[in-house]
Amino acid sequence: MNWILLFLAGLFEVVFAFCLGKAKDSIGNWVYYWYLGFFISLCISMGLLIKVTKTLPIGTSYAVWTGIGAVGSIIVGIVFFKEPMEFWRLFFLFTLVASIIGLKFLSN
Structure with missing residues (x-):
C-alpha cells in the first residue's frame, strides 16, 4: 500500500510541475x-511522502519520489510544452526509470 501512496505522491509532483508550466504561459x-x-498538489504530494516515510526508508522514498516527478515532468514537458525529444534525453530518462525500478527491488 505504501508503494502505491509513494507512486501517487510522485504523480502529484508531476501535477505541480505542470501547474508551474501552465502558470508561466x-x-x-x-x-x-x-x-x-x-499549492494544492504540492501539499498532497508532500503529505503522502511524509506518510510513506514512516514505514519505507527515507532515502529510497525520496529517490523514488523525485524520480517519478522527474520522469513525469520530462514527459509532460515533451507532450504539453513542446520540449525537445532528443536521443540523449530519452536515454537518460530510461536510465532514471531503470534506477527507480532497481531501488524498488532492493528495498525491503
Whole structure:
C-alpha cells in the first residue's frame, strides 16, 4: 500500500510541475488558478511522502519520489510544452526509470 501512496505522491509532483508550466504561459486570473493548483498538489504530494516515510526508508522514498516527478515532468514537458525529444534525453530518462525500478527491488 505504501508503494502505491509513494507512486501517487510522485504523480502529484508531476501535477505541480505542470501547474508551474501552465502558470508561466497564462495571463489574467488564470495565473492564480494555476498557482492554486500548484499549492494544492504540492501539499498532497508532500503529505503522502511524509506518510510513506514512516514505514519505507527515507532515502529510497525520496529517490523514488523525485524520480517519478522527474520522469513525469520530462514527459509532460515533451507532450504539453513542446520540449525537445532528443536521443540523449530519452536515454537518460530510461536510465532514471531503470534506477527507480532497481531501488524498488532492493528495498525491503
